[in-house]
Amino acid sequence: MEFKEAWPFVIGVYMGIWVVLLIYVVMVQNKLSGVKRELTLLVKALEKRAGS
Amino acid sequence: MRKSSLILASIGTLLLLTGIYLAFFVTPEIVVRIEGEEVAQFSQKIFYFHVPVAWVSLLFFIIGGIFGIMFLIKFLIKREQSYDQKGYAAVEIGFLFGILVMITGVLWTRADWSVWWDWDPRLTTYLILMLVYAGYFALRSSVQEDSTKARFSAVYAIIAAINVPLTFWAGRLEALKPVHPVVFKISGASMEGPMLAAFLVSMLGMTLFAFSLFLMRLDLLRASEELDYLKEQVEVV
Numbered sequence: 001m002e003f004k005e006a007w008p009f010v011i012g013v014y015m016g017i018w019v020v021l022l023i024y025v026v027m028v029q030n031k032l033s034g035v036k037r038e039l040t041l042l043v044k045a046l047e048k049r050a051g052s
Numbered sequence: 053m054r055k056s057s058l059i060l061a062s063i064g065t066l067l068l069l070t071g072i073y074l075a076f077f078v079t080p081e082i083v084v085r086i087e088g089e090e091v092a093q094f095s096q097k098i099f100y101f102h103v104p105v106a107w108v109s110l111l112f113f114i115i116g117g118i119f120g121i122m123f124l125i126k127f128l129i130k131r132e133q134s135y136d137q138k139g140y141a142a143v144e145i146g147f148l149f150g151i152l153v154m155i156t157g158v159l160w161t162r163a164d165w166s167v168w169w170d171w172d173p174r175l176t177t178y179l180i181l182m183l184v185y186a187g188y189f190a191l192r193s194s195v196q197e198d199s200t201k202a203r204f205s206a207v208y209a210i211i212a213a214i215n216v217p218l219t220f221w222a223g224r225l226e227a228l229k230p231v232h233p234v235v236f237k238i239s240g241a242s243m244e245g246p247m248l249a250a251f252l253v254s255m256l257g258m259t260l261f262a263f264s265l266f267l268m269r270l271d272l273l274r275a276s277e278e279l280d281y282l283k284e285q286v287e288v289v
Contacts, residue, residue, distance in 0.1 A: 006095035009163040013098045013156045014072065017105060020152055021261070025061075028268045029053065035275040042282050 054271060060264035067257025074250035075100040095163035100250050102156040103235070104258035105149050106178075110216050112146030112262065113185065117213025120206035127203065136202035137277070139209050141269040143188055145262055150182050165231070174223030174232035181215045188212060 053061075075097055082093040119139035126132045157175065162168050169175070188208050195201040223232045235242050243251070 002092055003094040006093075006097075006163050009095060009159045010097050013159050014101060016155055016159075017101055017152055020148075020155075021265070024148060024265065025268065028265075028272055032053075032268070032272045032275060035272065035279050039275065039279050039282065042279070042286065046282070046286065 054267060057264045057267040057271070060260045060267070064257045064259075064261030064264060067253050068261065069257075071100060071104075071250055071254030071257055074246060074253060078246045079250050080246070093164075095160065098156060098160045098163065099235075100254050101258075102153070102160055103251065104255045105156060106153045107255060108258050108262040109146050109149035109153050110220065111259070112142045112149065112266070113181070113213055113216050116140075116143035116146055116209045117216075120209035120213070123202065123206040124210075127206075133199065133202050136205065137270060137273040139206060140192070141266055141273060143185060143209055143212075144269060145266045147182070147185050147189070148265070149262060150178075150185065153178065154182065170231060172223075172231045173225070174219065174230055177215070177219040177222040181212075181219050184212045184215055 079097075079100075082096045083090050084093055085091075116139050119135045119142055123133070123135035123139055126135060157178075158168055161170060161175075188205065191208055192201055192205055195204055223230045223234055224237075
């Protein structure tokens, strides 16, 4: 397929891959920071309880 | 994000961007003769990302199977479950890239063969492979007890990984009359120079990027497990 017909497919493939991978990275990092935040809070609460 | 993961992602991204530059601005366009007329195949550019994505998906399915074997060995000897998370992360990355293979493959099929789908041996076996791995996630979510889930998943990942060589060879067996192109044969690669360079750069970039994703996912799984453990301890206290 020549350029004028093929470009939407080619661009779709290249953009699609980047978009999907980027969404995955953001999703994992977002979840990870949430879990780490919760972990820190929990550890602090446990330390407080142990101290009192 | 841990340092190793960041380094892998950065190098991978740089290589992938180089791969895109080489694919679009350096490699020559393939020209085919259709009804006596020479037609440039711009759609062939999809190849430089579609194949690396497919390679990564198959690689991580195999890695998932290897982690499954390692899990079972460790579990039988020491009752340890350390490889379960690694296996799960590997299969998830393989599946993510597998979805990308399906999407890019369908687009390429439409561009080159003017159809959205063809029951070619490679396409069909890959679809079966994806359905088998979809079953892996269904299995994991259906088992509640952690140890049982880990054991079942390891066995399933090993059995599912057997499909990988089947998918690989399905496109190479002449008896099945495959339509899907095969670039690398025993006799060598059917491309050279800038095309081979663009392809290899993209392959390496995609592989490094996938390993960075694997490490990120593993970090999340470990942190979640730690959190669950602490929550349990709090409830006990």
